Amino acid sequence: MPSETNAMNITRPDRPHIASIATDHIVVKMTDVNKWYGGFHVLRDVSLAVTKGERIVLCGPSGSGKTTLIRCINRLEEHQFGEIVVNGARLDGNVKNIDKVRAGVGMVFQGFNLFSHLTVLENCTLAPLWIRKMPEAKANALAMRFLERVRIPEQAHKYPAQLSGGQQQRVAIARALCMDPNILLFDEPTSALDPEMVSEVLDVMVELAESGITMLCVTHEMGFARRVADRIIFMDGGEIVEQAPPQEFFERPKMDRTKLFLSQIVGH
Amino acid sequence: MADVVTKSSDPVFTPMPSRPAPVGQRGVIHWFKTRLFYSPASTIFTLVTLYLLYSIAAPFYDWAVTNAVWEASTRRECFDKNMNGACWAGVIHWFDSYLYGRFPVSERWRANLGGILLILWALPIWLPRVSNKATVLTTMVVVYPFLAVFLFLGGDWPLVPRAFAMLGVSFLIVNWCSAILSMTTARNLAQHLGGWFGLADKHPSTLLYPMVALHAVLTALAVVVSYSFTLPYVETGSWGGLFLTFVIAISSSLFAFPIGILLALGRRSDMPVVRISCTTFIEVVRSMPLVTLLFMVIVLLPLFMPAGTQFNKLMQALIGLSLFTAVYLAEVVRSGMQAIPEGQYEAASALGFGYWRATYLVIMPQALKTMTPVLVTHFIGNLKDTTLVSIIGMYDLLGMLNVSGQNPEWNGLYQEPLLFGTVLFFVLCYFMSLYGRHLEKRGSGVSGGI
Numbered sequence: 001m002p003s004e005t006n007a008m009n010i011t012r013p014d015r016p017h018i019a020s021i022a023t024d025h026i027v028v029k030m031t032d033v034n035k036w037y038g039g040f041h042v043l044r045d046v047s048l049a050v051t052k053g054e055r056i057v058l059c060g061p062s063g064s065g066k067t068t069l070i071r072c073i074n075r076l077e078e079h080q081f082g083e084i085v086v087n088g089a090r091l092d093g094n095v096k097n098i099d100k101v102r103a104g105v106g107m108v109f110q111g112f113n114l115f116s117h118l119t120v121l122e123n124c125t126l127a128p129l130w131i132r133k134m135p136e137a138k139a140n141a142l143a144m145r146f147l148e149r150v151r152i153p154e155q156a157h158k159y160p161a162q163l164s165g166g167q168q169q170r171v172a173i174a175r176a177l178c179m180d181p182n183i184l185l186f187d188e189p190t191s192a193l194d195p196e197m198v199s200e201v202l203d204v205m206v207e208l209a210e211s212g213i214t215m216l217c218v219t220h221e222m223g224f225a226r227r228v229a230d231r232i233i234f235m236d237g238g239e240i241v242e243q244a245p246p247q248e249f250f251e252r253p254k255m256d257r258t259k260l261f262l263s264q265i266v267g268h
Numbered sequence: 269m270a271d272v273v274t275k276s277s278d279p280v281f282t283p284m285p286s287r288p289a290p291v292g293q294r295g296v297i298h299w300f301k302t303r304l305f306y307s308p309a310s311t312i313f314t315l316v317t318l319y320l321l322y323s324i325a326a327p328f329y330d331w332a333v334t335n336a337v338w339e340a341s342t343r344r345e346c347f348d349k350n351m352n353g354a355c356w357a358g359v360i361h362w363f364d365s366y367l368y369g370r371f372p373v374s375e376r377w378r379a380n381l382g383g384i385l386l387i388l389w390a391l392p393i394w395l396p397r398v399s400n401k402a403t404v405l406t407t408m409v410v411v412y413p414f415l416a417v418f419l420f421l422g423g424d425w426p427l428v429p430r431a432f433a434m435l436g437v438s439f440l441i442v443n444w445c446s447a448i449l450s451m452t453t454a455r456n457l458a459q460h461l462g463g464w465f466g467l468a469d470k471h472p473s474t475l476l477y478p479m480v481a482l483h484a485v486l487t488a489l490a491v492v493v494s495y496s497f498t499l500p501y502v503e504t505g506s507w508g509g510l511f512l513t514f515v516i517a518i519s520s521s522l523f524a525f526p527i528g529i530l531l532a533l534g535r536r537s538d539m540p541v542v543r544i545s546c547t548t549f550i551e552v553v554r555s556m557p558l559v560t561l562l563f564m565v566i567v568l569l570p571l572f573m574p575a576g577t578q579f580n581k582l583m584q585a586l587i588g589l590s591l592f593t594a595v596y597l598a599e600v601v602r603s604g605m606q607a608i609p610e611g612q613y614e615a616a617s618a619l620g621f622g623y624w625r626a627t628y629l630v631i632m633p634q635a636l637k638t639m640t641p642v643l644v645t646h647f648i649g650n651l652k653d654t655t656l657v658s659i660i661g662m663y664d665l666l667g668m669l670n671v672s673g674q675n676p677e678w679n680g681l682y683q684e685p686l687l688f689g690t691v692l693f694f695v696l697c698y699f700m701s702l703y704g705r706h707l708e709k710r711g712s713g714v715s716g717g718i
Contacts (some may be wrong), residue, residue: 102620114613127619
C-alpha cells in the first residue's frame, strides 16, 4: 500500500486529474481503491480526486461499480485495498474518522430511505438534535428552511407514506442538507421515481449544484449531467474507463467502450 | 414544473357516480340464501348443525341457569336444594378468595390500591396530545414495581429501597402534572421548568436538571411521610388468586421485554461470541417445556447459589417465567427487526448515527410497531402460562379454584369454579386481543400507504 505522502504526489500519465490539482482543495481522494464481494472484484484500482465545489456525475452500465464507489466514500461499504481520504480524514476502520467523515458527507438514496415512523419534519431534525445536539427550536427552524428550499414546507407534519415518490426524495435531500454537509452523494436519486416526478427532483438538484456544494451523483439522467456536471466519469467492470467535462465526454469520447455506451443510451 | 395548458374547447372528463348493487344481491335474505341455504346439501348441513348445537346447549343451560342454586352455605345444602343444577353459591362464597388468595382480608385494599395506581400510571398513554408518553412508559417499567412491592409486601423498609419506592409516588405526581400541562398548554412540565430557568435555548437534555431536582424534593417529602405509618408485613406466600396471577403475568412480561430485546440484538450481532452465546441461550430455553424450567429454577437454582442464600418462591417463579417469555420475545423482536429494510440502517449510518442510537431511534420504533399483534399474542400466552405456577405450589387463580373443592364444607366443588375461571380468562384474553387488533389498525393508519 503506498504511504500517504506518496499517494498525494502520485503522477500517472493516464490519470491527468490527480497530478494537476492543488492538493489543499481536494475533499475526496481515492488512491488505487480495490474492493471485492467474495470473489467478485467490484472496484479495480480506482483513483479519483474531487476538488471542493466540483460536480461529478458517474455513469456506466449496471454492475460497473459506480454505486459501490460512492458508498465507499462514506464507508457504507468497506474497501479492502487502497486509500480513501475524505475531508482530511482517512477511512481505515478508525471509528472516530468514520464519524468525522459521515458528519460532513450527506447521502441521498435511490429508495429514499426516509424513517417511516417519523414525520417529514422529525426526519429532518433527528440527526441535528441527536448528533449536533442542537436545541429543538433551532433544529425545527433549520429543517423548515431546507424544506422550503426543496419546496415542500407545507408537508412538514405528514408521514413519508403520505407523500409521492418525488416529494419523498426531496425530503431526503432536505434531511441530508440539515446536517450541513460539504459533500453530497446521490445514488441514482431519480431511478425509483415515476416519470412524472423526475423533473421536480432534478430541479432541486440543479439548484443545489448552482449553490457550490461538492456533488457526486450516480445517475442515468444525461440531460442533467450535461447541464450541471463539471466532470463525467464513465465506469465499466469496476474501472474508471474515461473521465472528461460533459462537452468533451458527449461529443468527443475517446474510448470505444464509452462510444458504445453513449450510442446505447442516446440512440433510442 | 411545467404549467399544464388547457383550452375551454377541450372535452371535459367527469367520473361516473357510484350506484348500489341490484336488489337481489344485497341484504339479510341474500346473506341467508348464499351462506346457509345455498343448495339442498347445504340446507341439510345447516339443519343438522343447528340440531347438534341445540342438543349441547339445552342441557348446559338447564344445569347452569334453570336448575342452578345461588344461595347456600355448604355444598350439602346446594345438593338438598337441587341435585341437577350448578352450585354457584360456592363460587359466590369463595369469590374473594379467588381474587386475593390468602391475602389478609384487612389488607386487601393494598392490592386494590396497587392496581388502581398502575391504571392511573398508565392512563396518560391513552390521552391525546400528551408529550411525555415515553417517560410514563419507561417509569412504569422501571419505577412503579418498587412502589407496588412496597405496597403489597409492607413491613419495615430501609432508607434506600424506601426512597426507590417513594420515587414512584414522585413520578406518578410529576407524570400527571406534565401530562395535564402538555394537554392544556402544548408544553410539558420539563419545558415549562426549562423556560423559567432560562434553559429553553439549550440542548433538550439540559431540561432534565430541574426535573431531577423536583423529583429529589418530592421523593424526600414522600419518604418523610412514609415513616409516619407502617404497613403490616404480608409474606409473598399468602399472595394468591387473580391478584397473584396479575402480579406474575405483568412483572414477568415487563422483565422479559428488555431481556428479549437484548437477546434479539445479540443474536443479530456481528461479534461471534455474543451471537453464539445468545443463540445458544435462546435455543436451550426455547426447547424446554415451561414446567421443566419452573422445576429447574425451584430445585436447581439454589444449588448454584452460595450456601444459605434465602430463596423466595415467587421470585424464582418470576425468574423462570421471565426467561421463558424473554426467549420467545427475542424471536419476535428478531423477526420484527428483519422486516425493517436495510436502507433504514444505511440512512441512519449515513447521517452519522452509531449502532445503539440507530437501533433505539430508527429501527426499534418501527420494528415494535410491526410486532404489535404478535406481542399481544405473547402477552396473552404469558397470562395463561402463569397458571403453571400452581404446579409448583403457588396459589394463583387456578390454584385457588382447586383449593375451594378441597374444603370440607365445599368438598368436590370443582366444575363451577373451573367454569368461572374459564370465563374469567376468556374475558381477560379476549379484551387483550381486541385491544391488540385496535393497536394494529391504528398503527397501519399512521404509517400506511396511500
